[in-house]
Amino acid sequence: MTSAVSSAHSERRGLVHGALMAGAFAVAIMMPGSAGAQLGSYNPPPGPQGTFAIRGGNVITGTGTDIPGGTVVISGGKITAVGTSVSIPAGAQIIDAKGLNVYPGMMDAGTSMGLSEIPEGVPQTVDVSEVGSFNPNVKAFYGIDPHSAHIGTTRVVGVTTVVSRPSGGIISGQAALINLAGDTPPAMAINSAVALAISLPRSGFAGRGFRGLAQQGGSTADANRQRDVRLDSLKQLLREAEAYGKALDAYAKDNTLPRPTHDVVLASLLPAIHGEMPVMFTADRANDIRDAVSFAEEMHLKPIIVGGEDAAQVAPFLKQHDVPVVVTAVLKLPSREDDPYDINYSLPAKLQQAGVRYAIASGAEPGEERDLPYVAGMASAFGLSKADALRAITLSPAQIFGVGDRLGTIEVGKMANVVVTTGDLLEPRTDTRYLFIDGRAVPLDTKHSDLYRMFKDRP
Amino acid sequence: MPRTGHHVHPMIIRHTSFAENVMIRLLWAGAAAAVLAAPAAAQQAKPASAGTPSVPPMLIRNATVYTVTKGTLPNTDLLIENGKIARIGPHLTAPAGATIIDATGKSVTPGIVDPHSHSMVDAVNEGTLSVTSMTRMQDMLNPTDINIYRELAGGVTTINIFHGSANVIGGQSVLVKLKWGRPASEMVIPDQPKSIKFALGENVTQKNEQEMEQGAGRTFRYPSTRMGQEEVVRDAFTRALDYKATWDDYNARVKKGEKNLVAPRRDLELEPLVEVLEGKRYIHSHSYRSDEMLMLMNVAKEFGVTVRTLQHGLEGYKIASEIARNGTGVSTFADSWSYKIEAYDAIPYNVAIMMRHGVLTTINSDDDGRARRLNVDAEKLMRYGGLTENEALSTITYNGAAQLGLGSRVGSLEVGKDGDVAIWSGDPLSVYTTCETTIIDGEIFFDKQRDLAMRDQMAKERAALEAEDRAQNRDARGAVTPNGDHK
Numbered sequence: 001m002t003s004a005v006s007s008a009h010s011e012r013r014g015l016v017h018g019a020l021m022a023g024a025f026a027v028a029i030m031m032p033g034s035a036g037a038q039l040g041s042y043n044p045p046p047g048p049q050g051t052f053a054i055r056g057g058n059v060i061t062g063t064g065t066d067i068p069g070g071t072v073v074i075s076g077g078k079i080t081a082v083g084t085s086v087s088i089p090a091g092a093q094i095i096d097a098k099g100l101n102v103y104p105g106m107m108d109a110g111t112s113m114g115l116s117e118i119p120e121g122v123p124q125t126v127d128v129s130e131v132g133s134f135n136p137n138v139k140a141f142y143g144i145d146p147h148s149a150h151i152g153t154t155r156v157v158g159v160t161t162v163v164s165r166p167s168g169g170i171i172s173g174q175a176a177l178i179n180l181a182g183d184t185p186p187a188m189a190i191n192s193a194v195a196l197a198i199s200l201p202r203s204g205f206a207g208r209g210f211r212g213l214a215q216q217g218g219s220t221a222d223a224n225r226q227r228d229v230r231l232d233s234l235k236q237l238l239r240e241a242e243a244y245g246k247a248l249d250a251y252a253k254d255n256t257l258p259r260p261t262h263d264v265v266l267a268s269l270l271p272a273i274h275g276e277m278p279v280m281f282t283a284d285r286a287n288d289i290r291d292a293v294s295f296a297e298e299m300h301l302k303p304i305i306v307g308g309e310d311a312a313q314v315a316p317f318l319k320q321h322d323v324p325v326v327v328t329a330v331l332k333l334p335s336r337e338d339d340p341y342d343i344n345y346s347l348p349a350k351l352q353q354a355g356v357r358y359a360i361a362s363g364a365e366p367g368e369e370r371d372l373p374y375v376a377g378m379a380s381a382f383g384l385s386k387a388d389a390l391r392a393i394t395l396s397p398a399q400i401f402g403v404g405d406r407l408g409t410i411e412v413g414k415m416a417n418v419v420v421t422t423g424d425l426l427e428p429r430t431d432t433r434y435l436f437i438d439g440r441a442v443p444l445d446t447k448h449s450d451l452y453r454m455f456k457d458r459p
Numbered sequence: 460m461p462r463t464g465h466h467v468h469p470m471i472i473r474h475t476s477f478a479e480n481v482m483i484r485l486l487w488a489g490a491a492a493a494v495l496a497a498p499a500a501a502q503q504a505k506p507a508s509a510g511t512p513s514v515p516p517m518l519i520r521n522a523t524v525y526t527v528t529k530g531t532l533p534n535t536d537l538l539i540e541n542g543k544i545a546r547i548g549p550h551l552t553a554p555a556g557a558t559i560i561d562a563t564g565k566s567v568t569p570g571i572v573d574p575h576s577h578s579m580v581d582a583v584n585e586g587t588l589s590v591t592s593m594t595r596m597q598d599m600l601n602p603t604d605i606n607i608y609r610e611l612a613g614g615v616t617t618i619n620i621f622h623g624s625a626n627v628i629g630g631q632s633v634l635v636k637l638k639w640g641r642p643a644s645e646m647v648i649p650d651q652p653k654s655i656k657f658a659l660g661e662n663v664t665q666k667n668e669q670e671m672e673q674g675a676g677r678t679f680r681y682p683s684t685r686m687g688q689e690e691v692v693r694d695a696f697t698r699a700l701d702y703k704a705t706w707d708d709y710n711a712r713v714k715k716g717e718k719n720l721v722a723p724r725r726d727l728e729l730e731p732l733v734e735v736l737e738g739k740r741y742i743h744s745h746s747y748r749s750d751e752m753l754m755l756m757n758v759a760k761e762f763g764v765t766v767r768t769l770q771h772g773l774e775g776y777k778i779a780s781e782i783a784r785n786g787t788g789v790s791t792f793a794d795s796w797s798y799k800i801e802a803y804d805a806i807p808y809n810v811a812i813m814m815r816h817g818v819l820t821t822i823n824s825d826d827d828g829r830a831r832r833l834n835v836d837a838e839k840l841m842r843y844g845g846l847t848e849n850e851a852l853s854t855i856t857y858n859g860a861a862q863l864g865l866g867s868r869v870g871s872l873e874v875g876k877d878g879d880v881a882i883w884s885g886d887p888l889s890v891y892t893t894c895e896t897t898i899i900d901g902e903i904f905f906d907k908q909r910d911l912a913m914r915d916q917m918a919k920e921r922a923a924l925e926a927e928d929r930a931q932n933r934d935a936r937g938a939v940t941p942n943g944d945h946k
Contacts, residue, residue: 120799121667150797333828337605340914341612341831367797374835377890386891427890429841448796452808452844455776456815 042447043152046181046440051075053088054420054434057097062104062394062409064387072102074416077439082410093441095420095434103390103425104410105160105417105437108372109397110306110328110361113164113178114144114151114185119366129168133230134237137268138173140164141192144185150367152446155180157370158419160437161190161407163326163397165197165280165306170234172197174268175280177401179417181437190415194401195304196272199282200292201230231295238299241269278302278401284309284329293321304400308358309335312347315354324400325356327392328363330375342382348392349383359397360389377426389426415439514901516540518553519880522562525887527569527849527857528871537567539878542900547872558903560882560896568852568887569871570616570879570897572859573830574743574790575770575823578618579604579635579643586625589663589681589691592655593727594630596620600643606827608639611905613831614881614894617648617860617869621770624658624745625665627682627691631655631731632743634863636879637897639904652864654767655731657744659688659751661801689754696762699732706733741767741864743790747801749777756785768862770823772813773805779816788819788862793836794843810854811844821859838888848888 052074059070059082073081073088081087088094117125127143144164154162165175174193182188244266251257271277281292284307296303305311309329311318318325327348334343351358360379362372372393380389398408406415416439423430435442517539524535524547536551537544553559577583581599585591600620610618616637622630632655634648664687669679682688705723712720734740742759746752746769759766765786769775772789773796775782782789791813796805813820822837824830833855840846840854860870869877878901885892897905 118797118800118803121661122800149803331828331832333606333609333831338917341609341910365798368795370794374839374890378832378835381891381893428835428838429888431842448806448808448843451776451804451806452812455779456808456812456844458777459780 042147042149043181044443044445045183046437046442049075049077049439050441051089051092052095052436052439052441053092054095054097054102054418055088057100057102057420059102059410060104060390060425061411062390063411070102072410072418074418074436074439077416079410079412079414079416079418082412097420097434100433101421101423101425102410103158103419103421104394104408104414105419105435106158106372106393106425107161107163107359107397107407108154108159108362108369108393109163109326109359109401110363111162111164111369112140112167112366113154113162113180113369114146114148115140115164115166116366117145117148117150128166130166130173133169134171134234134265135166135169135173136171136196136237136272137264138166139176139193140166140173141176141178141185141189144176144178144188146182146184146188149447150369151180153367153448154369155435155437155442156432156444156446156449157373158421158425158432158435159369159372160417160419160435161398162369163194163280163401165195167197167199167282170199170201170230171237172199174277177403179437181440181442190403190407191401193271193277196269196277196279197282197306198234198279198292200288200295201227201234202288235299237265238269238273238301241266242273245270245273272301273299275300275302278304280304280306280326282306284335286310286313289314290317293317293323296323297321306361308351309344309347311356311358312350312354315351315356318351318356319354322357325351325358326361326397326400327351327358328361330360330379331363331371345378345382348376348379348389352384352388357396357400358392359400360392361397373426374428377428380426386424386426514542516545516554516557517560517878517898517901518551518557519560519562519567519882520551522565522567522882524872525566525568525849525852526872527853528873531849537872537880539880539898539901542878542902544872544874544876544878546874562882564885565895566883566885566887566892567872568614568881568883569856569869570881570899571614571833571855572821572857572863572865572870573610573615573618573824573833573855574768574821574859574862575825576618576620576827576830577623577825578606578610578620578827578830579646580620584623584625585630586623587680589626590628590695590728591622591626591630592628592695592729592731594622595633596622596630597633597647600633600635600646602641602643602646606830607637608905609827610830611637611639611897612894612907612910614834614883614887614897615830616879616881616897616899616904617863617865618830619654619743619859619863621743622656624656624662626680627658627663627688628695628732629656629658631740634865636899637904638899638902648865652741653731653734653739654741654743654863655735656770657692657742657755657766659685659744659746659755660748661799662745663688685751685754688751689758692755692758695729695732696736696758696764699729699736700762702726702729703733703736735764736762738764743768743770743862745770747771747773747805749774753778753781756781756787760785767864771825773802773809775818775820776806776809776812777804779813779818782813783817788821788858789813790821790823790859790862792825793822793839807839807843810840811846814846814850815844819858819861821854821862823859834883834887834892834894835890838890841888848886851888 054072056069059067070084071086112128115128130138161179163175163177166173175195175197177191177194178188247260251259272279279301281303283289283292283305289305303323305325308325308327311325329344332344348360360376362369362375364371376389376393380386395408398404416436418436420434421430421432519537521534524532538546538551579600581601585594618635620633634651635646638646664683669683672679682691709723744755752769756766768788768790770790772791775789791809794807796802810820837851837855840851857870860866869879880898881894882896883892884895895907
């Protein structure tokens with residue numbers, strides 16, 4: 001085993017040169033017949049969409065109703081029956097869930113899953129930010145590595161679905177809503193273009209303090225002027241896209257008109273401009289949140305705030321404008337010295353109380369999205385009810401991203417993303433026993449459990 | 460002398476008397492050779508006295524007491540007198556004047572020990588040289604760092620403040636109790652074991668910076684490979700041995716009564732390394748890959764030194780037997796990984812594998828944010844590898860104390876130990892639990908209810924100050940319009 005291990009080791013170094021799967025593949029070849037059936041495969045593929053009956057568990061449906069001793073039937077990728085007296089279809093695979101809890105899969109709406117493997121020092125594994133300020137036609141969907149080891153280690157805690165979004169620049173690109181199972185991006189995608197990601201040019205010094213001020217020419221007025229120039233460029237681009245859309249429509253009705261020249265950048269903005277695709281605005285400070293909402297209204301965009309650290313300060317404003325927030329700040333240190341120590345832990349509770357629509361995201365570094373349930377748990381320790389905490393990482397994000405009718409609860413007709421656990425989903429000590437994504441049984445082996453098996457008994 | 464580059468940081472002037480500062484400066488001047496043999500405490504700003512007799516006794520009643528070393532006791536009282544744990548048992552009698560805390564339905568644990576912190580420091584790395592053993596974290600402690608309070612609110616009482624990982628041999632560490640509101644000199648643990656930070660791997664080789672420097676036509680700091688890292692350690696230890704021999708020879712000749720001898724020149728870089736070689740200063744070494752951990756343990760062994768702990772040690776699980784046999788501890792993360800290539804094989808089962816192989820293992824924060832929720836990190840260990848609750852709790856309490864050489868003083872609830880206690884709303888290793896009160900040497904330094912009460916008071920004070928400010932502005936600058944704009 002030792003020589004195999006060191007070979008795997010040297011293969012791993014190959015990652016630096018970008019050969020991610022080459023490395024993983026080599027490991028698989030060199031480790032035939034080792035302990036785990038899936039050894040070497042970071043994310044063993046899920047099985048087929050079979051018929052399963054998860055029987056006798058405590059079903060926490062996520063709708064507010066718990067069903068002790070309940071059964072959940074899955075077939076053809078969907079949940080087909082839920083209850084205490086449901087008939088189990090002939091030929092169904094029975095999963096005994098006595099003494100276990102059955103939950104809807106969780107959703108992390110604030111990740112860069114599959115786009116960033118090793119953020120420090122290995123830029124070849126980081127495809128998060130494209131060059132330039134305006135990249136509305138760049139899609140996370142085309143950068144997601146379905147074999148990222150993060151996918152396996154995240155899903156085994158019960159996070160079945162994520163929003164993976166690009167960042168950087170002003171219009172960063174389009175986020176994808178994906179399930180954390182499948183060998184290819186199309187197999188994973190629930191919506192390959194679920195939202196546009198925008199970071200508005202910031203007032204002041206681009207978050208770089210006085211150094212930023214110096215870089216921007218040394219005066220507040222200069223800094224604001226430069227911000228306004230960039231903001232105007234953004235508005236102009238959006239208006240051009242609007243005009244482009246109108247020209248296309250007019251040409252469609254009357255093709256004696258001049259045919260508009262095709263433009264992939266402008267075309268990619270049309271769903272957002274037509275209100276069919278929401279726009280994720282990254283904003284943490286109260287004024288940035290207000291600016292984003294006002295900007296969205298002016299440009300007729302449908303905003304989702306991502307970050308939201310100061311959202312409680314502007315809660316009535318957010319409620320009035322019915323703008324949802326994806327909170328990524330729960331585990332962040334408070335930004336100001338005189339903030340209460342628990343200001344971010346208690347942020348979800350404050351939004352809940354104020355009636356603002358929100359979801360909790362892990363806000364974690366790539367690879368650490370598996371903290372999502374514990375982030376919600378912390379929010380619960382600081383004021384959120386357990387049911388609200390669960391909803392904030394299941395149904396609420398699904399609703400915010402337009403898939404509340406398909407995901408987020410255990411209800412008949414919904415996509416069968418189901419996790420069966422030994423205890424409370426939000427407790428770190430709880431383990432996962434069974435996992436279903438899109439109605440497929442997902443093996444619980446990961447890169448981590450593989451290495452555990454390889455080394456746990458090494459003398 | 461830029462090589463040693465000592466100066467008293469302005470920050471410390473706020474927290475030590477003038478006389479102490481003069482003393483420190485004199486010591487740094489290096490005039491007295493006798494100081495070489497003096498304990499570190501003598502060089503430090505005035506330490507807190509061990510007990511604090513002026514503090515009234517404290518009786519915590521009817522809690523579930525997690526002693527860590529002697530079981531978990533339901534419905535138990537804990538008495539702290541003179542800053543030390545005096546009694547643990549049912550139905551204790553409160554001494555006269557005792558502060559009584561009813562902890563019915565709550566848990567009491569030892570205060571959390573964070574073996575790897577960079578809180579309170581105004582700089583982390585002196586990264587210009589490959590050996591900076593002359594630098595001391597103690598020289599720039601900021602007792603007003605708000606993160607002290609935030610960490611207290613997570614039940615943390617003791618932290619080990621490290622130099623960074625920019626060089627193979629970094630600076631001297633300092634052990635601190637989070638006595639928020641007190642001067643730094645009262646936070647520094649008296650008579651503490653000495654230690655020094657070493658570092659291996661990426662943070663030392665700094666490939667990205669190297670590329671930039673070379674692109675700009677400059678040479679880069681040695682070493683830039685793991686090969687060079689081994690050489691730096693060996694070279695430094697060899698130089699320290701020579702230096703020690705020079706002093707040993709001199710001292711022997713003085714002892715023999717030889718006159719007119721010239722004392723060797725003091726070397727502040729090699730002094731702490733001599734202490735390492737003499738077993739008087741621990742090595743805590745930042746390391747990720749199993750091969751570099753093994754290298755350091757073996758090179759140190761050649762010089763008769765046992766590495767005290769491997770910090771991070773993310774691949775410790777690959778050589779758990781070797782680490783255990785060497786008598787070295789590991790302080791790692793609960794489940795952080797993949798943030799850089801040398802962390803790509805890190806697994807959350809690391810602690811479980813090492814513990815089962817007999818390695819003294821802890822988890823740490825290395826981060827002001829994470830330090831606030833080490834109990835939640837510890838709970839993760841119950842999932843990955845199936846630690847018992849007490850084993851998981853020991854990774855953030857007793858095991859850390861033992862690694863840092865404070866095992867007889869903090870980290871568990873036993874009679875005679877320091878009265879460092881965290882009171883929790885429920886099971887300490889539950890995500891739903893919050894820390895309610897944090898006590899150090901028998902004094903309350905965080906209390907959730909007091910904090911909440913203080914918020915109203917602070918909000919009022921702030922409003923009053925702002926009102927006053929507005930009024931003054933009106934006086935100074937004329938009328939104020941209703942929306943606050945000055946005309």
